[in-house]
Amino acid sequence: MDIELNLKEERETIPNLDKLPFGRVFTSHMFLMNYSEDKGWHSPRIVPFSKIELHPAAIVLHYSQTIFEGLKAYYGTDGKIRLFRPWDNVARLNTSAERLCIPPVDPDLALKAIKTLVWVDREWIPRKRGSSLYIRPFIFGTEGALGVKPSSEYLFVIILCPVSAYYDEGFDPIRIYVTDTYVRAFPGGTGDVKAGGNYAASLKAQEEAKKLGYTQILWLDGIERKYVEEVGTMNIFFYFEGELATPELTGTILPGITRDSVIKLARHLGIPTVERRISIEEVLEGARTGRLKECFGTGTAAVISPVGRIYYKGVEYIINEEKTGPLARRLFDYLTGLQYGEIEDPFGWTITLEAPF
Numbered sequence: 001m002d003i004e005l006n007l008k009e010e011r012e013t014i015p016n017l018d019k020l021p022f023g024r025v026f027t028s029h030m031f032l033m034n035y036s037e038d039k040g041w042h043s044p045r046i047v048p049f050s051k052i053e054l055h056p057a058a059i060v061l062h063y064s065q066t067i068f069e070g071l072k073a074y075y076g077t078d079g080k081i082r083l084f085r086p087w088d089n090v091a092r093l094n095t096s097a098e099r100l101c102i103p104p105v106d107p108d109l110a111l112k113a114i115k116t117l118v119w120v121d122r123e124w125i126p127r128k129r130g131s132s133l134y135i136r137p138f139i140f141g142t143e144g145a146l147g148v149k150p151s152s153e154y155l156f157v158i159i160l161c162p163v164s165a166y167y168d169e170g171f172d173p174i175r176i177y178v179t180d181t182y183v184r185a186f187p188g189g190t191g192d193v194k195a196g197g198n199y200a201a202s203l204k205a206q207e208e209a210k211k212l213g214y215t216q217i218l219w220l221d222g223i224e225r226k227y228v229e230e231v232g233t234m235n236i237f238f239y240f241e242g243e244l245a246t247p248e249l250t251g252t253i254l255p256g257i258t259r260d261s262v263i264k265l266a267r268h269l270g271i272p273t274v275e276r277r278i279s280i281e282e283v284l285e286g287a288r289t290g291r292l293k294e295c296f297g298t299g300t301a302a303v304i305s306p307v308g309r310i311y312y313k314g315v316e317y318i319i320n321e322e323k324t325g326p327l328a329r330r331l332f333d334y335l336t337g338l339q340y341g342e343i344e345d346p347f348g349w350t351i352t353l354e355a356p357f
């Protein structure tokens with residue numbers, strides 16, 4: 001299927017991209033594609049960025065039949081535009097779609113849509129090292145009907161946001177709050193897919209942690225409230241003496257692409273790395289005895305987010321004297337080096353955009 005281009009007649013003046021609040025500045029264009037039962041996915045097009053009209057009974061507004069992805073385009077040190085493992089985001093979009101009864105999209109078409117839209121709005125990619133163009137594909141049910149059932153109509157949208165470097169002020173560890181009141185996910189639920197409803201359900205815990213002065217929530221498993229699962233909207237890693245460990249994917253954890261990259265990269269660097277169950281007790285004991293050398297979250301937005309302080313049941317635990325550790329720094333430098341084209345990519349994770357598609 002060809003993507004129809006209906007571009008703005010005049011180039012928009014691009015604002016100063018030096019200091020951007022996350023997710024509030026959008027580029028000139030967006031990608032749209034519709035689904036209906038008789039036509040399937042049809043009419044892929046790139047159009048001027050605008051508001052979207054919705055039926056007040058649209059299924060998404062009532063029952064949250066919506067999924068999303070998040071990835072970035074980077075303006076390299078060599079002047080080339082790069083995407084990082086975008087096919088994995090497309091594959092995960094379809095995994096999420098399957099879980100929410102949303103019809104799958106053709107992965108080749110979705111990837112082409114991402115590339116074409118980024119190419120059309122390439123002047124919006126900030127040039128400064130560390131900044132990037134955030135890409136947000138999402139799909140939601142648009143049928144106007146109040147019955148609880150899968151929508152018969154969908155809209156697939158891709159929008160773009162230029163974003164500043166996550167660590168403009170320095171690569172400083174965050175403080176996290178372990179909640180034993182709220183859970184993010186449970187077996188059989190939707191914790192392992194990027195479904196909008198997961199995030200609505202996590203807002204209250206996040207707000208409570210913020211009020212107490214913590215940056216993120218550390219989520220425990222929903223059954224025993226004993227095993228560590230994720231931190232905020234990131235996966236989590238612990239560097240114990242001689243072993244890098246992250247919770248195994250048991251169906252309640254989002255399979256992060258950064259998580260997978262860190263596992264593969266750490267092994268490539270010769271660091272013993274395991275996916276296994278990690279109890280909160282093991283973590284706290286490690287912080288007390290010093291066996292836990294480092295802790296960090298991983299995700300597309302921050303890449304690596306060091307954790308310096310953990311609150312659990314009235315007690316605070318300090319990790320690595322609240323300083324960013326050498327492993328977090330090394331993994332961050334390596335991954336961003338790949339993304340900005342400064343390091344030879346031995347994994348085949350990056351692609352460059354050089355010509356229109």
Ligand SMILES: *Cc1c(COP(=O)(O)O)cnc(C)c1O
Pocket residue numbers: 070194230232233234235254255256257258259298299300301
């Ligand atoms: C998106 C997300 C992540 C990180 O995934 P990446 O592919 O690395 O960006 C981790 N946990 C949750 C809950 C997420 O939504």
